[in-house]
Amino acid sequence: MTITDLIFPPAFIMIIGAMLVPMVRASFRPVLVVLVPMLTLLMIWNLDDGVLLTARFLGYEIQLVEASNVRRLFATIFALMAMVGGFFGFRHAKVTELSAAMAYAAGAVGVAFAGDLVTLFLFWEFMALFSTVVVWCGGTEASRRAGIRYGIMHLIGGIILKIGIEGVAVQTGSIEIQALTLNSFATWMILIGVLINAAAPPVSAWLSDAYPEASPTGSVVLSAFTTKTAVLALWLLFPGQTILIWVGLYMIFYGIIYALMENDMRRILAYSIVNQVGFMVVGVGIGTELALNGVAAHAFAHIIYKALLLMSAGAVMVQTGKRKCTDLGGLYRTMPVTAVCGIIGALAISAFPYTSGFISKSMISSGAAYEELAFVWYCLVAASAGVFLHAGIKFPWFVFFQKDSGLRPKDPSWNMQAAMIFFAAACVLIGVFPQVLYQFLPFAVDYVPYTADHLVTQLQLLLFAGLAFFVTLPLMKRTLTISLDADFFYRRLGPMLWRGFETLLGGLNGMMHKLIIDPARLLPQFWMRYHGPDGPLARTWPTGSMLMWVTVMLVVILIGARLL
Amino acid sequence: MSKQSETVKQASDRAGKGLIANVYGEDCPRVELPLQDGQPHWLVRPSTIKLLWRVFSIILALTVIAQGFVHVHEYFTFDGWFGFNAIFGFVSCLGMVIFAKLLGLFLKRPDTYYDDH
Numbered sequence: 001m002t003i004t005d006l007i008f009p010p011a012f013i014m015i016i017g018a019m020l021v022p023m024v025r026a027s028f029r030p031v032l033v034v035l036v037p038m039l040t041l042l043m044i045w046n047l048d049d050g051v052l053l054t055a056r057f058l059g060y061e062i063q064l065v066e067a068s069n070v071r072r073l074f075a076t077i078f079a080l081m082a083m084v085g086g087f088f089g090f091r092h093a094k095v096t097e098l099s100a101a102m103a104y105a106a107g108a109v110g111v112a113f114a115g116d117l118v119t120l121f122l123f124w125e126f127m128a129l130f131s132t133v134v135v136w137c138g139g140t141e142a143s144r145r146a147g148i149r150y151g152i153m154h155l156i157g158g159i160i161l162k163i164g165i166e167g168v169a170v171q172t173g174s175i176e177i178q179a180l181t182l183n184s185f186a187t188w189m190i191l192i193g194v195l196i197n198a199a200a201p202p203v204s205a206w207l208s209d210a211y212p213e214a215s216p217t218g219s220v221v222l223s224a225f226t227t228k229t230a231v232l233a234l235w236l237l238f239p240g241q242t243i244l245i246w247v248g249l250y251m252i253f254y255g256i257i258y259a260l261m262e263n264d265m266r267r268i269l270a271y272s273i274v275n276q277v278g279f280m281v282v283g284v285g286i287g288t289e290l291a292l293n294g295v296a297a298h299a300f301a302h303i304i305y306k307a308l309l310l311m312s313a314g315a316v317m318v319q320t321g322k323r324k325c326t327d328l329g330g331l332y333r334t335m336p337v338t339a340v341c342g343i344i345g346a347l348a349i350s351a352f353p354y355t356s357g358f359i360s361k362s363m364i365s366s367g368a369a370y371e372e373l374a375f376v377w378y379c380l381v382a383a384s385a386g387v388f389l390h391a392g393i394k395f396p397w398f399v400f401f402q403k404d405s406g407l408r409p410k411d412p413s414w415n416m417q418a419a420m421i422f423f424a425a426a427c428v429l430i431g432v433f434p435q436v437l438y439q440f441l442p443f444a445v446d447y448v449p450y451t452a453d454h455l456v457t458q459l460q461l462l463l464f465a466g467l468a469f470f471v472t473l474p475l476m477k478r479t480l481t482i483s484l485d486a487d488f489f490y491r492r493l494g495p496m497l498w499r500g501f502e503t504l505l506g507g508l509n510g511m512m513h514k515l516i517i518d519p520a521r522l523l524p525q526f527w528m529r530y531h532g533p534d535g536p537l538a539r540t541w542p543t544g545s546m547l548m549w550v551t552v553m554l555v556v557i558l559i560g561a562r563l564l
Numbered sequence: 565m566s567k568q569s570e571t572v573k574q575a576s577d578r579a580g581k582g583l584i585a586n587v588y589g590e591d592c593p594r595v596e597l598p599l600q601d602g603q604p605h606w607l608v609r610p611s612t613i614k615l616l617w618r619v620f621s622i623i624l625a626l627t628v629i630a631q632g633f634v635h636v637h638e639y640f641t642f643d644g645w646f647g648f649n650a651i652f653g654f655v656s657c658l659g660m661v662i663f664a665k666l667l668g669l670f671l672k673r674p675d676t677y678y679d680d681h
Binding site: 324404 | 588589590592593594595596604605607608620623624627628630631634635636637639640641643647648649650651652653654656657658660661662663664665667668670671672673674675677678
């Protein structure tokens with residue numbers, strides 16, 4: 001069965017699902033969070049290519065659903081993520097959070113199938129709204145504040161995107177989603193608006209500020225959608241824009257360096273999201289079929305292993321209540337399932353052979369090699385080693401090994417273990433049988449990941465990166481610190497300047513009082529003396545004195561008239 | 565600040581299904597260190613660690629030696645050299661760790677830095 005005439009977009013299934021979550025009985029909730037994304041998947045995979053559903057909106061002919069290979073691939077992983085993330089969290093997450101997470105995922109599916117910029121913008125903002133709710137569901141004062149900052153950042157990004165979309169609509173008369181050239185203010189605005197969601201510099205800090213403050217389920221869900229819809233938007237709108245290569249390289253090394261300095265396990269993983277999205281942004285910038293295939297494959301693989309890593313971190317947090325590397329360590333003793341799943345995720349993110357990262361990331365770096373971008377290629381190779389350093393070893397080492405923290409937590413509840421095992425299996429399955437993923441990529445794949453050459457060079461690179469980790473371990477002693485980032489400007493410097501401004505205004509105010517207002521007060525005082533409520537000229541006079549004064553005036557007039 | 569968060573919590577408790585998350589890890593068992601049960605876990609015994617280092621060294625050597633039997637495709641100037649990936653991986657990681665350490669001198673702040681505002 002294929003669907004040629006749609007009556008509603010696939011995202012609507014999940015929106016309805018999100019509305020149903022708070023209405024059904026608690027015991028039916030896990031069924032619902034699995035069933036709804038499954039129905040969505042079923043619909044996604046029955047869509048024909050092309051524009052399938054249009055509507056009139058504000059005078060525009062908008063395309064609510066346009067399907068293609070790459071859109072279907074992203075929508076698939078979004079729906080899958082909603083399913084596994086919801087299943088992971090249904091026992092700990094609040095109803096509000098489960099519902100918001102599903103609505104958020106619906107927004108991502110909506111963006112994936114948006115055929116024009118207006119539809120894209122609508123679902124884009126829908127995501128911003130519900131992702132902010134997910135951050136708030138962390139339930140702490142810190143998450144309340146982080147959620148406000150997160151919301152403001154995404155509303156600003158949305159406004160910039162909207163300015164760009166309106167500009168393009170006015171200049172070209174078309175709101176079609178197609179490859180744009182960066183030749184006008186409007187297209188630049190669209191690029192900036194999309195890059196803000198991709199956590200590109202200089203605003204990368206919003207991600208590591210907000211995601212780790214969400215609940216254990218929340219950060220799993222958040223890791224998947226916002227940045228990856230931005231990658232898809234870049235894929236569709238700006239393939240081959242050279243500037244993206246440099247933006248992406250910055251993100252890659254920013255993520256590694258900040259993760260190396262970080263002490264909070266979930267912030268380490270948040271920085272590594274920026275790092276991984278950087279690889280995808282570079283791939284879009286290279287823009288060849290191989291690189292674009294690599295981006296799509298890497299986004300798919302990344303969502304799985306990053307969710308897996310955050311699930312294992314979330315499981316540790318649920319069981320121990322701790323998230324700082326300085327408090328953790330030695331947990332492999334009592335949390336073997338979580339540790340093994342975390343290690344599989346860590347190997348996958350490091351592109352270890354026979355894991356999903358190996359078959360996806362190498363497409364992007366081969367894309368650079370085939371285009372003879374020597375500098376970019378060397379950077380990507382160094383970064384691959386760096387990923388193993390900051391996420392591949394650092395995360396499992398400091399959480400599950402290093403010193404014995406004395407904590408003896410059990411593995412988490414069965415649903416959390418099941419979700420982790422499912423995604424860990426997916427990482428290995430895709431790694432061992434790359435065709436599972438390759439057959440769904442947007443362009444035909446003739447790339448062969450497993451050659452003796454590739455295996456030897458990758459193992460050399462990663463294992464010697466591992467050696468570097470253990471050699472420099474004394475340099476990486478964890479400290480109870482955070483690292484300053486661009487958020488310093490709006491969390492510290494901004495308020496500081498504002499307080500300074502207030503003091504300055506206060507001073508000016510005092511001066512104004514002395515020089516102008518106090519002297520000026522004399523004038524009304526003068527008036528008040530005679531015309532005020534008690535002034536002689538404004539008093540209510542007794543009739544007698546009135547009569548007397550009238551008599552006096554008459555006498556004066558009479559005498560005056562007589563004299564004249 | 566804590567007062568404010570308490571009022572948020574009270575409000576949500578009254579609502580019954582509010583935003584406040586669970587308090588995690590309350591029943592997480594904790595053992596007093598050093599371990600009372602004598603022998604440490606086999607994985608952290610010095611003899612095991614020594615063995616692990618030996619095995620790891622052998623694997624490292626093997627990955628380099630293997631390059632002698634495999635033709636490595638060369639795209640640019642250095643990448644086909646014998647042991648290029650080993651040296652490049654090690655040196656670039658060393659560089660990143662040292663760079664992060666130095667940058668940390670300027671950028672690291674106590675993790676309560678933003679709390680008092």
